[in-house]
Amino acid sequence: MAFGEFDLIDNYFTHRWPQRDDVVLGVGDDGAVLALPQGAELVVATDTMVSGVHFDEQTPARAIAHKVAAVNLSDLAAMGAEPAWLSLALTLPEADQDWLNGFSHGLKEICDYYGCQLIGGDTTKGPLTVTVTAHGFVPAGTALRRDGAKPGDWLFVSGCIGDAGLALAVQQQRTTISDAHYRRVLERLYFPSPRVALGQNLREIASSAIDISDGLVADLKHILKASNVGARVDVDELPLSLAMTESVAADAAIDYALSSGDDYELCFTVPESRRGVFDTVLAHHPAKPICIGRITNEANTLTLLRNDEPWFSQREREGYDHFS
Numbered sequence: 001m002a003f004g005e006f007d008l009i010d011n012y013f014t015h016r017w018p019q020r021d022d023v024v025l026g027v028g029d030d031g032a033v034l035a036l037p038q039g040a041e042l043v044v045a046t047d048t049m050v051s052g053v054h055f056d057e058q059t060p061a062r063a064i065a066h067k068v069a070a071v072n073l074s075d076l077a078a079m080g081a082e083p084a085w086l087s088l089a090l091t092l093p094e095a096d097q098d099w100l101n102g103f104s105h106g107l108k109e110i111c112d113y114y115g116c117q118l119i120g121g122d123t124t125k126g127p128l129t130v131t132v133t134a135h136g137f138v139p140a141g142t143a144l145r146r147d148g149a150k151p152g153d154w155l156f157v158s159g160c161i162g163d164a165g166l167a168l169a170v171q172q173q174r175t176t177i178s179d180a181h182y183r184r185v186l187e188r189l190y191f192p193s194p195r196v197a198l199g200q201n202l203r204e205i206a207s208s209a210i211d212i213s214d215g216l217v218a219d220l221k222h223i224l225k226a227s228n229v230g231a232r233v234d235v236d237e238l239p240l241s242l243a244m245t246e247s248v249a250a251d252a253a254i255d256y257a258l259s260s261g262d263d264y265e266l267c268f269t270v271p272e273s274r275r276g277v278f279d280t281v282l283a284h285h286p287a288k289p290i291c292i293g294r295i296t297n298e299a300n301t302l303t304l305l306r307n308d309e310p311w312f313s314q315r316e317r318e319g320y321d322h323f324s
């Protein structure tokens with residue numbers, strides 16, 4: 001059910017936005033018409049964010065827009081896809097001009113940065129809910145998947161993890177940290193950077209990949225299950241930010257890195273035979289992925305080690321099981 005006052009949304013979401021040559025027909029008709037490159041396969045991802053579930057009232061509209069686009073682009077990155085088009089479904093309680101300004105600004109920024117065009121959408125009155133569908137492409141047969149990891153492959157993460165979870169813990173008053181560090185980790189919670197360029201560079205190098213949305217352990221588990229393998233992770237190798245290491249004790253930092261989500265780094269595996277090519281590609285790449293362990297042949301078994309001794313998270317020490 002679209003309604004009158006939302007006609008103005010057209011103005012917010014089309015004027016001076018990126019235009020791509022492969023959009024034959026964009027916003028304004030019943031459907032978009034899009035031209036796929038020769039020999040490409042289409043990769044499609046959708047994510048919804050609901051007020052009160054995925055973000056709270058204090059979250060700026062600009063951050064909501066950035067994040068809902070970023071989580072979709074992160075899924076495309078995990079598939080090795082080059083992003084191209086976004087569509088938007090927006091449910092709003094009211095047509096608040098300030099909110100719409102902030103939201104459209106945030107969405108335009110990320111579209112500009114990644115060269116994506118908004119190709120359509122829908123607006124409805126109701127409780128605040130934002131859904132984005134991202135479309136991208138890969139050369140046929142080269143998409144990164146979760147099911148290709150093999151025993152002996154090296155396991156990597158693309159950057160520091162745990163920061164968004166630390167920001168959330170501060171927001172929910174479960175811990176306190178300095179204002180300077182809070183600003184840094186809040187930036188990671190509100191404005192995650194999907195590893196779009198790295199994902200494309202990993203095509204034909206990585207044997208499997210996933211983006212870290214729910215926490216390293218939870219998401220790595222998806223690779224282990226799909227590939228029918230296990231993994232050994234050295235928790236001392238987990239990349240941690242300065243904001244993290246200066247704010248919490250060493251064990252707590254490892255717990256954040258293992259268990260909290262929302263950082264949108266990539267977790268991926270590289271076969272020994274591709275390690276040389278991988279190191280060469282990375283030498284010219286701004287991202288600095290860190291090797292955190294290796295894939296094993298013990299199906300669905302994740303072993304956490306510290307100084308070669310088994311390591312258990314706080315939750316496990318309290319009786320929770322990561323695999324329950």
Ligand SMILES: [Mg+2]
Binds near residue numbers: 210211
């Ligand atoms: Mg994902």
